[in-house]
Amino acid sequence: MKEKIALLTDSACDLSQEIIREFNIRVLPLKVVYGTEEFSDRVDIQPEDVYSQMPERIPTTAMPGLGEIKHMFENIKAEGFTNVLAMHLSSGLSGTFDAVKMMAQESKLKIEMYDSKVLGIALGLQVREAARDISRGFAFSQVVANVRKRQPRIGIYYVIETLEYLKKGGRIGKVEAVLGDLLNIKPIISCDDDGKYFTAFKTRGRANSINKLAEIIENAAAKDSIKLGICHGGAYEEAMKLKERLEKLPNIKEKVFGDISPALGVHTGPGLIGACFLKV
Numbered sequence: 001m002k003e004k005i006a007l008l009t010d011s012a013c014d015l016s017q018e019i020i021r022e023f024n025i026r027v028l029p030l031k032v033v034y035g036t037e038e039f040s041d042r043v044d045i046q047p048e049d050v051y052s053q054m055p056e057r058i059p060t061t062a063m064p065g066l067g068e069i070k071h072m073f074e075n076i077k078a079e080g081f082t083n084v085l086a087m088h089l090s091s092g093l094s095g096t097f098d099a100v101k102m103m104a105q106e107s108k109l110k111i112e113m114y115d116s117k118v119l120g121i122a123l124g125l126q127v128r129e130a131a132r133d134i135s136r137g138f139a140f141s142q143v144v145a146n147v148r149k150r151q152p153r154i155g156i157y158y159v160i161e162t163l164e165y166l167k168k169g170g171r172i173g174k175v176e177a178v179l180g181d182l183l184n185i186k187p188i189i190s191c192d193d194d195g196k197y198f199t200a201f202k203t204r205g206r207a208n209s210i211n212k213l214a215e216i217i218e219n220a221a222a223k224d225s226i227k228l229g230i231c232h233g234g235a236y237e238e239a240m241k242l243k244e245r246l247e248k249l250p251n252i253k254e255k256v257f258g259d260i261s262p263a264l265g266v267h268t269g270p271g272l273i274g275a276c277f278l279k280v
Helices: 017-022 046-053 066-078 096-104 121-135 141-155 162-170 205-221 236-246 262-268
Strands: 004-009 027-029 031-034 036-039 060-062 083-088 110-115 156-157 185-191 198-204 226-233 253-257 272-279
Touching: 004 121, 004 262, 017 121, 027 262, 031 083, 031 262, 046 262, 083 096, 083 121, 083 141, 096 110, 096 226, 110 141, 121 141, 121 162, 121 226, 121 253, 121 262, 141 156, 141 272, 156 198, 156 205, 156 262, 162 262, 198 205, 205 226, 205 236, 205 272, 226 236, 226 262, 236 253, 236 272
Parallel strands: 004 027, 004 083, 083 110, 226 253
Antiparallel strands: 031 036, 031 060, 156 185, 156 272, 185 198, 226 272
């Protein structure tokens, strides 16, 4: 039987609807929960819906339900797919990967699980590259091998206005939060090999932290050709300025700009600016 490959990810990939539709990418929405009300990420709740209620109302988040995941696999099989590449946000930050893996074991499809160890547009850039490989007609084994090769070539860094939301959401990881707000220390946050947050650099003040983000990308682009991702959470103008500075670099082969999903915004609060690269 000829392989027919489906690509599955979650709403933390932060890809635009245009890209998702173009490559027929299947997306499991994360959940944003206000008390007894549950919303599906980017389906019936948008980023501004979350930020506009902060700090008075801070929701929680949840992974997609097991029934929802099972239904997704059933639909994929019903459409004639034989193979699934499931690419998800870091298992160090969410239970989504483990939930999908558990339901994959019950499916008759051939499913390859990929724990990106990152999130946001750093996941999205990898998903889009895999989607392109599938559209080019690559064999499933080659698509998966290419995904694995790209993993060490990705880098993600971001700054946030306050660490309070990371602390409240239990996502603080190895980011030092004790004196940060008091001394106006703005950590540059990244993901470690376990897919958990840590402080990659420290700066003082908002302007310096954004400048440091730019320098990280400039240094990466000085050594390699890269694909660039710039994202924001309620900080459009500052993110646009960063994009305008970086897109002039000679080694930028492609760029993606967008906002982070509501579920990610719950844990960062308004004011996030992120930059990521994929070495090519």
